[in-house]
Amino acid sequence: DARVTQTPRHKVTEMGQEVTMRCQPILGHNTVFWYRQTMMQGLELLAYFRNRAPLDDSGMPKDRFSAEMPDATLATLKIQPSEPRDSAVYFCASGLPPTDTQYFGPGTRLTVL
Amino acid sequence: AQSVSQHNHHVILSEAASLELGCNYSYGGTVNLFWYVQYPGQHLQLLLKYFSGDPLVKGIKGFEAEFIKSKFSFNLRKPSVQWSDTAEYFCAVNGFTGGGNKLTFGTGTQLKVEL
Numbered sequence: 001d002a003r004v005t006q007t008p009r010h011k012v013t014e015m016g017q018e019v020t021m022r023c024q025p026i027l028g029h030n031t032v033f034w035y036r037q038t039m040m041q042g043l044e045l046l047a048y049f050r051n052r053a054p055l056d057d058s059g060m061p062k063d064r065f066s067a068e069m070p071d072a073t074l075a076t077l078k079i080q081p082s083e084p085r086d087s088a089v090y091f092c093a094s095g096l097p098p099t100d101t102q103y104f105g106p107g108t109r110l111t112v113l
Numbered sequence: 114a115q116s117v118s119q120h121n122h123h124v125i126l127s128e129a130a131s132l133e134l135g136c137n138y139s140y141g142g143t144v145n146l147f148w149y150v151q152y153p154g155q156h157l158q159l160l161l162k163y164f165s166g167d168p169l170v171k172g173i174k175g176f177e178a179e180f181i182k183s184k185f186s187f188n189l190r191k192p193s194v195q196w197s198d199t200a201e202y203f204c205a206v207n208g209f210t211g212g213g214n215k216l217t218f219g220t221g222t223q224l225k226v227e228l
């Protein structure tokens with residue numbers, strides 16, 4: 001049963017610290033998405049990649065967030081420096097054209113104190 | 114730009130009641146439509162999807178949805194809900210804008226099923 005995996009599942013850090021979240025897409029999926037979910041804003045698309053190239057990162061605060069895909073099996077989302085307003089659950093999803101179905105990982109619950 | 118509206122933000126039902134959650138989208142072209150479910154504390158899981166063909170789509174756990182093109186709607190239904198259906202439900206649409214498979218999600222409907 002292929003699944004998207006994310007690490008860590010939970011992260012508590014202090015304001016100003018760097019946070020790195022990792023995602024392993026389903027093997028063979030060439031599109032990877034990063035979402036952020038909060039009570040206030042709901043589910044927001046931060047960035048997505050196809051074949052490791054960023055297609056859209058307009059939802060991501062550029063000054064502190066960065067997303068990369070070092071290889072086809074790893075996507076990273078980094079926040080530096082972190083702020084309390086970054087506290088949220090960050091989901092990674094992967095998919096494969098042409099069906100466009102996205103499969104979500106379990107999420108990283110980030111708390112910035 | 115495509116958008117998705119879920120008009121019911123909170124729904125409370127008794128077990129065995131019938132469910133219908135509304136979803137309307139705005140996009141003039143070909144679309145793929147999805148319903149995802151998020152159980153408390155868990156990630157989003159695909160409930161069902163529509164790409165083409167029969168507009169009545171059946172998903173997991175007894176859910177179904179009907180695509181009505183003329184109404185730009187994709188409402189989710191279940192004849193008899195169970196306590197375990199308590200969750201948040203998200204409608205999503207992917208329009209073929211050349212931007213790949215980027216989904217636009219609705220704001221979600223929180224369903225609570227009472228015993």
